[in-house]
Amino acid sequence: MTSSSAAGTAAPLLEMRGIVKRFPGVLALGGVELEVHAGQVHCLLGQNGAGKSTLIKVLSASYQPDEGQIFWEGEPVSLDTPQTAMDLGISTIYQELDLVPELSVAENIFLGHEISRGGFTQAGETNRRARDLLARLGHPEIPATRAVGRLSPAAQQIVSMARALSHDTRLLILDEPSAALDQGEVDSLFRVIRDLTAEGVAVVYISHRLEEIRQIGDRITVLKDGSTVASSLTVEDTPTAELITLMTGRSIEYVFPPRGDAVPVSGEPVLEVIGLELPGVFTGVDLSVHAGEIVGLAGLVGAGRSEILETVYGARRPSAGTVRVEGRELRRGSVPDAVKAGVGLAPEERKSQGLLLDQAVYRNVTVSSLGRFSRLGLLDSRQERRRSREVTESLDVRPAGVDRLVRLLSGGNQQKVVLSRWLMRECRVLLLDEPTRGVDVGARAEIYAVVRSLADSGVAVVVVSSEVEEVLGLADRVLVVREGRVVHEGPASEIDESRVLDLVMEGSAA
Incomplete structure (x- = not known):
């Protein structure tokens, strides 16, 4: 395992030590280590199947680890249920969004913690707070009352982020958040992330786009075959070629295959x-x-x-x-x-x-x-x-x-x-x-x-x-x-x- 020097002098907000997760016939995580500090963007890299999704599901309490310990602000914690993780301030946005298409934008944002008074949902206040969150994310044009199923994938991604921010989030986990966004929306996403980290929120950012890591990341942990092969690398000091080698176990010099002879364009097209x-x-x-x-x-x-x-x-x-x-x-x-x-x-x-x-x-x-x-x-x-x-x-x-x-x-x-x-x-x-x-x-x-x-x-x-x-x-x-x-x-x-x-x-x- 390679690692950089400790990330700052402050104690980490989150530590995961020796996390093991087994499924029938499969060792999904074989002793993973992760350390995340408040106010930083920690990038989690690895090929498909490396264990990234399993790890964040352990962190969000969707899965229970078979071995290992989790520490929050230096104290051991047991994340028994997703609600336990949310109570600590851990919010997760998965690549496959878990929105309810038939419900409105505002209803999705506050699903599970509805704004109510006397047992009655306050629709007006719900819509107002939803609009405030969407404006904070740079997308005030998304209607709070529109059914989520009628929105584009990019707009649905924004709604999912707004839902995460509707909680008192201290650690935000983003799984491939830019996959459905254009460059302008990615820039808006990065602006929001920078605002959050400036407020002391920690972010775990998962992406296959290495150029994004350069733009938004502070530290990097690399997983391969369910194990940590590098932890808390500094973004500015780690070449892309090294990251690719760590992820794949080999050097990939030419991503695109060479073109052969010029394609003949005479005759009828197919x-x-x-x-x-x-x-x-x-x-x-x-x-x-x-x-x-x-x-x-x-x-x-x-x-x-x-x-x-x-x-x-x-x-x-x-x-x-x-x-x-x-x-x-x-x-x-x-x-x-x-x-x-x-x-x-x-x-x-x-x-x-x-x-x-x-x-x-x-x-x-x-x-x-x-x-x-x-x-x-x-x-x-x-x-x-x-x-x-x-x-x-x-x-x-x-x-x-x-x-x-x-x-x-x-x-x-x-x-x-x-x-x-x-x-x-x-x-x-x-x-x-x-x-x-x-x-x-x-x-x-x-x-x-x-x-x-x-x-x-x-x-x-x-x-x-x-x-x-x-x-x-x-x-x-x-x-x-x-x-x-x-x-x-x-x-x-x-x-x-x-x-x-x-x-x-x-x-x-x-």
Whole structure:
């Protein structure tokens, strides 16, 4: 284990010593150490499956440790229930938000500690305090009375933060808080975090985006395979290459796979989109992708990028425009027609939109190809498993075994399962929406390699990503989308990150 000098002279607010957590057949945590000081942002890093989520669930009392001790302000504590943790001032915002879609923003914020008088909920006061919290977070435009289910993922993230701050929070745990936010919203999030730490609040910040750690972090603890491999490293003194080596056990010099020969763009494109329009979302979208080409869509959250992919896939019905695959025009708003034509989609919200979490890996892989395994109306599950095993092994899905529930896999391996589905389907067009959201740096490199390999085999690929570096590093050609319009199109090699940001912020055409 490596570590830096003690974090300041004051006693830590939180200490976790030798934390062990076992599940049947799995040692999730093998003696983890964590020390967090008031007024600091402590970043918790590690690949998917390293134990980060298990650790914060122990800290929030969702799980009970099998061994180890937890100290709060130097005194041993037993976190028996989530309420015990909240009473100490520990608030947790998980990557998978636990909001109630049917309840209003204000009702979600004060859920479990409602503002009442004489046994009656005070709706007016609840809404007022909710508006104050949203304004504190820099988002006064979110209506306190609107149902949370009608908000965008980014707005729901803000509501979840407001709920955490509605308690007397002394330690705030943020699990991938920026995953659904655009750069402006990330800046707002960082402003709030800095305000909180200035007030003495401690923050545990989990992110796979190492550039964020540089911007907001003070100290770093790295987990690998359920153990602490580095603790309380100072952000300014720890190179990124060292962090990657600690997380992965190896040095990753080239995240993006090298591009091969220039993709030929002569002849008919595999995917052709002409004048596509979805009222109030995007208009006049033209897009073509040739065999073996990767086209990236860059832009801010809410610019219409995801909706363009969903419309091409048939999940949304456009008011105008044409989508063709290998010259064949697709029926508007028909997913079966798109899939039949060879179009596959890996959606942004893979857990809620792309996976059957409580089904086995093999069933998730074969779900779009069941006709191949049907005989006289009966499924041949043995063949399903055999073919799924071949495909998942080719993508190195870990741990191996196609009978394992998808819910038990890490984010990176869940994404590989989604890709396996379309690899089995032998799709001609692959639409990828935020393909590495919530995926660690090692798995990212593997997913990039898979995408490039699919393109090299002749698949036409479209990638949407909120990370400009990802779009430019992976794509051959880039379209920049702002407020529902394409404001730039050209080779990825001829545009840089600063120019993309200029375009999405200013909207000036190139």
